[in-house]
Amino acid sequence: MTTPAETPAPPAAPGGGPARRPSGRPGGRRRLLAAAAAGAAAELAGLGLIGAAAWLITRAAEQPPLAALSVAIVGVRAFATTRGVFRYGERLAGHDVALRAQAGTREDLYRALAPAAPHGHRGADLLSRMVDDTDAVQDLLVRCLLPATAAAVTAVAAVTLAAFLLPAAALVLLAGLLVAGVLLPATTAGLARRWSARLAPARADLAARVADLVHGSADLAAYGAGEQALAAAAAADGQLAALERRRSRAGATALAAGTLAQGLTAAAVVLAAQTAGAGQVVTAVLALTALVAFEPVLPLAAAGERFAGVTAALRRLREVRATPPAVAAPARPVPMPGGPLAIEVRDLVVRHAPGRAPALDGVSLRLAPGRRVAVVGPSGAGKSTLLAALMRTVEIESGHILVNGVDVTAIAPEEVRARITGLTQDPYVFRASLRDNLRLAGPQAGEEDLAAAVRRARLSAWVAATGWEATLGEDGRTVSGGQLQRLALARALLYDPEVLLLDEPAESLDEPTADALLADLLDATHGRTTVLVTHRLRGLERVDEIVVLSGGRVAQRGTHQDLLAVPGYYRDLWEAEALTAR
Numbered sequence: 001m002t003t004p005a006e007t008p009a010p011p012a013a014p015g016g017g018p019a020r021r022p023s024g025r026p027g028g029r030r031r032l033l034a035a036a037a038a039g040a041a042a043e044l045a046g047l048g049l050i051g052a053a054a055w056l057i058t059r060a061a062e063q064p065p066l067a068a069l070s071v072a073i074v075g076v077r078a079f080a081t082t083r084g085v086f087r088y089g090e091r092l093a094g095h096d097v098a099l100r101a102q103a104g105t106r107e108d109l110y111r112a113l114a115p116a117a118p119h120g121h122r123g124a125d126l127l128s129r130m131v132d133d134t135d136a137v138q139d140l141l142v143r144c145l146l147p148a149t150a151a152a153v154t155a156v157a158a159v160t161l162a163a164f165l166l167p168a169a170a171l172v173l174l175a176g177l178l179v180a181g182v183l184l185p186a187t188t189a190g191l192a193r194r195w196s197a198r199l200a201p202a203r204a205d206l207a208a209r210v211a212d213l214v215h216g217s218a219d220l221a222a223y224g225a226g227e228q229a230l231a232a233a234a235a236a237d238g239q240l241a242a243l244e245r246r247r248s249r250a251g252a253t254a255l256a257a258g259t260l261a262q263g264l265t266a267a268a269v270v271l272a273a274q275t276a277g278a279g280q281v282v283t284a285v286l287a288l289t290a291l292v293a294f295e296p297v298l299p300l301a302a303a304g305e306r307f308a309g310v311t312a313a314l315r316r317l318r319e320v321r322a323t324p325p326a327v328a329a330p331a332r333p334v335p336m337p338g339g340p341l342a343i344e345v346r347d348l349v350v351r352h353a354p355g356r357a358p359a360l361d362g363v364s365l366r367l368a369p370g371r372r373v374a375v376v377g378p379s380g381a382g383k384s385t386l387l388a389a390l391m392r393t394v395e396i397e398s399g400h401i402l403v404n405g406v407d408v409t410a411i412a413p414e415e416v417r418a419r420i421t422g423l424t425q426d427p428y429v430f431r432a433s434l435r436d437n438l439r440l441a442g443p444q445a446g447e448e449d450l451a452a453a454v455r456r457a458r459l460s461a462w463v464a465a466t467g468w469e470a471t472l473g474e475d476g477r478t479v480s481g482g483q484l485q486r487l488a489l490a491r492a493l494l495y496d497p498e499v500l501l502l503d504e505p506a507e508s509l510d511e512p513t514a515d516a517l518l519a520d521l522l523d524a525t526h527g528r529t530t531v532l533v534t535h536r537l538r539g540l541e542r543v544d545e546i547v548v549l550s551g552g553r554v555a556q557r558g559t560h561q562d563l564l565a566v567p568g569y570y571r572d573l574w575e576a577e578a579l580t581a582r
């Protein structure tokens with residue numbers, strides 16, 4: 001069996017560590033500077049290429065001796081070659097730094113979420129933040145920051161060159177570049193912000209309807225409501241498409257305005273040159289310089305649009321990181337006590353949300369090493385909440401859980417969870433092989449350990465029929481409720497924690513299998529510290545204490561015989577079970 005010490009180290013404390021900036025990783029700043037420098041150098045080489053080519057063509061028309069053109073010829077070749085090399089370098093370094101930043105951001109997000117997810121962000125919303133919003137980090141660097149740097153460097157160089165040749169043309173060029181490089185991106189960013197406020201709800205509406213169609217397909221088919229749901233989804237789709245079209249038209253107008261600014265500026269520069277009586281060569285160089293200077297500046301309008309989306313995505317990521325974890329980690333954690341664990345729960349109060357009635361309201365319990373306690377009670381009594389509090393996945397409002405006399409709130413939650421854990425109420429089957437789904441709880445476990453865990457969870461026949469390498473599906477859809485439950489139980493048995501928590505291990509099983517499984521479990525957990533939440537009472541005469549919860553309070557407690565001797569929930573349930581068994 002795998003001991004907890006052999007399991008992988010749990011992730012760092014949720015929410016721990018400050019949110020790092022995309023370039024704030026080791027070597028990130030250097031890589032970013034290299035990418036920006038390569039991008040600017042590529043644009044400058046482009047500028048040099050056009051300037052030299054313009055000079056060469058117009059000068060060549062005057063038919064000078066070849067020697068007078070040789071420097072320009074070499075310049076054209078050099079600029080053409082280095083431009084490609086710099087562009088390649090920029091793409092390589094830029095994507096390298098962006099992908100590293102994106103991976104790091106995802107890693108930070110996982111750390112903030114695992115193992116106890118913060119309240120408030122779940123399911124599709126969290127997935128979209130994890131996938132789409134972290135893409136924004138890449139776009140911030142590759143589509144916004146690096147192109148803006150290259151454009152700024154090129155614009156400064158072009159205006160400086162123009163200022164040497166003809167100051168009036170430089171002023172015209174500067175004005176045109178400011179329109180295309182500052183005014184237009186600011187406009188597209190503003191438009192994008194306005195449109196996203198209208199598009200986001202339409203997109204969320206469509207996503208929710210599609211999710212309903214997919215997840216609720218069986219119910220829709222059963223009640224013949226499929227057509228209606230499809231029509232509603234199609235209407236939401238049409239609404240979104242109409243908004244998208246209008247947004248695209250506004251964006252395209254802004255992009256076209258950039259090209260217009262480029263043409264008008266080039267024409268104005270030529271006009272200024274001719275008014276000042278500049279020669280043909282100077283006029284050609286100025287005109288082409290103006291045209292080329294716009295090349296890196298024009299995409300900034302699209303970058304402005306993307307920038308608005310990027311800032312919104314980064315804000316959403318900050319929100320996730322800033323959400324307090326479900327359980328606060330102590331600032332200076334004390335180590336988990338060694339030796340066999342004795343647990344004492346004293347007057348425990350747990351409330352799932354402010355303003356709601358407490359799920360546990362003054363529960364006390366003693367769990368000496370090797371003792372087994374069963375927790376029973378009606379639905380909503382607080383049984384799973386008690387296990388969650390022991391596992392440190394819900395916060396304690398008042399009262400204490402002491403582990404060998406040490407308050408669990410003083411210990412790092414993941415340390416507690418590494419030794420007090422087991423089968424949770426909503427086990428999850430990962431999209432991985434059956435073997436890997438089990439190995440999650442024991443990466444080092446050998447074939448015999450796996451087989452033993454499966455046998456004790458009464459799953460051997462299914463595993464033999466399915467095969468160890470069979471891929472199990474997303475959300476456990478390829479396994480039945482009972483198989484999922486037993487697979488999760490096999491995981492818990494393989495992990496073999498010092499204090500084993502079992503939340504309704506016989507849930508979703510037929511009666512004979514449930515009884516046999518519970519009997520096996522009671523054999524297997526003999527002498528092992530165990531808390532067993534169950535709705536079935538058969539076999540509970542073998543546990544040391546039974547606690548009956550009702551409305552978050554302890555309604556009854558004692559041994560099986562004690563509880564049968566007094567009227568109450570336990571005796572009623574026992575008699576009802578006996579009746580159905582007849």
Ligand SMILES: Nc1ncnc2c1ncn2[C@@H]1O[C@H](COP(=O)(O)OP(=O)(O)OP(=O)(O)O)[C@@H](O)[C@H]1O
Pocket residue numbers: 352353359377378379380381382383384385386425
């Ligand atoms: N995450 C949650 N957020 C808000 N309320 C919750 C949450 N989990 C449980 N509750 C509420 O806390 C109370 C106790 O729930 P709990 O799941 O502990 O009961 P239970 O005895 O395990 O029920 P069951 O036998 O149906 O699993 C219930 O009223 C439930 O609605």
